[in-house]
Amino acid sequence: MKYSIIRFPGSNCDWDMFYTLQDVMNVTPVFVDYREEELPENTAAVFIPGGFSYGDYLRSGAIARFSPIMEAVKRFADSGRPVVGICNGFQVLTEAGLLPGALRRNDSLNFICKPQKLTVENSQTRFTSRFNLNQTVMFPIAHGEGNYYCDEDTLKKLESNQQILFRYQGNPNGSTDDIAGITNERGNVLGMMPHPERASDALLGGADGKLLFQSLIESVAQNI
Numbered sequence: 001m002k003y004s005i006i007r008f009p010g011s012n013c014d015w016d017m018f019y020t021l022q023d024v025m026n027v028t029p030v031f032v033d034y035r036e037e038e039l040p041e042n043t044a045a046v047f048i049p050g051g052f053s054y055g056d057y058l059r060s061g062a063i064a065r066f067s068p069i070m071e072a073v074k075r076f077a078d079s080g081r082p083v084v085g086i087c088n089g090f091q092v093l094t095e096a097g098l099l100p101g102a103l104r105r106n107d108s109l110n111f112i113c114k115p116q117k118l119t120v121e122n123s124q125t126r127f128t129s130r131f132n133l134n135q136t137v138m139f140p141i142a143h144g145e146g147n148y149y150c151d152e153d154t155l156k157k158l159e160s161n162q163q164i165l166f167r168y169q170g171n172p173n174g175s176t177d178d179i180a181g182i183t184n185e186r187g188n189v190l191g192m193m194p195h196p197e198r199a200s201d202a203l204l205g206g207a208d209g210k211l212l213f214q215s216l217i218e219s220v221a222q223n224i
């Protein structure tokens with residue numbers, strides 16, 4: 001089983017993800033170039049890491065979503081298997097239409113880089129089964145375009161389908177309804193602005209993020 005990490009020109013959290021998967025979680029990560037048209041065989045889950053794909057030109061993620069590999073990522077997601085986008089990865093997934101809504105400039109118009117408290121809003125998913133409901137966790141944030149926006153109807157659907165997995169405590173960027181991380185309706189595609197891979201080892205200042213990787217890896221093992 002491989003855990004595929006997609007690399008675009010400008011990705012910069014690819015090694016953070018690799019380290020977490022290989023050294024902390026003891027699974028097998030593999031980098032996948034954006035020009036590839038297929039994912040490696042035996043891919044168990046796809047990760048789209050943080051960064052500044054194509055220099056964040058036009059809008060974050062707006063160019064990366066046209067990369068050849070994204071067609072394969074869409075097919076993988078359509079088959080119900082897990083796809084996780086962190087930070088720029090979340091931006092790419094909304095631009096690609098795999099997640100609802102959009103990420104806009106932070107309301108302060110400043111880049112924000114700090115540890116951020118979050119509330120776990122749903123602990124009954126393949127990504128969050130190791131957390132407790134309403135648990136407070138600390139994940140770093142580092143973004144200029146993390147202001148999640150969706151219209152009223154979409155927000156109602158996100159809430160009624162329990163697609164909101166994480167909310168900010170003390171909204172740092174103006175996100176609608178304090179939203180920090182959501183899934184698609186089917187529940188197999190996750191996007192979040194905070195970085196669990198940067199909170200996966202006490203040496204990094206905290207290990208709350210490890211729970212997310214544990215949840216996902218267990219669900220893969222159980223074929224959920």
Ligand SMILES: NC(=O)CC[C@H](N)C(=O)O
Pocket residue numbers: 013049050051052053056060086087088089142143144145146
């Ligand atoms: N760390 C990141 O992924 C940065 C995200 C994005 N490019 C932004 O600044 O909004």
